[in-house]
Amino acid sequence: MARCELTNSDRIGIKHAREALARSRETRMVDPMVMARVIGRLEASLADVLEILDPDGGTE
Template identity: 60%
Template sequence: MARIELTGSDRIGIRHAREALATSQQADMSDDRAMARAMGGMEVVLEQLLSILDPEGDEL
C-alpha cells in the first residue's frame, strides 16, 4: 500500500481525531448529552480523516 504525504493541515486533523476519540472514551454513557456531543465530534473528525485519505471520494 502506498503511503500518502501528510500536510500540516492533515496532521492537525489527525490530532483532532485522536482528541475526539479520547473524549468519547471518557464520556459518561449515562449522560445523553455528553454522548451526543462525543458522537458529533467523532462524525466531524471521521469526515476529515476520510477527506485526507480520499479527497475526491463520493459524497453521501
C-alpha cells in the first residue's frame, strides 16, 4: 500500500525504476560501457523516485 497518493505518472516512474533494477541484476558487468549504461539508468530512475517522494528536494 502506498504511503501517499500516487499519480499515474508516478506509478510509471516507479515501474521503470523497478525494471531498471531488475535489468541491472541480470546484466553481466564485465564491459565498462554496459556498466556505465546500467549505472546511468539506475541514476535516472533513482532521481525520478526521489522526485516522487520529495518534490521539494528536502529544502523544507
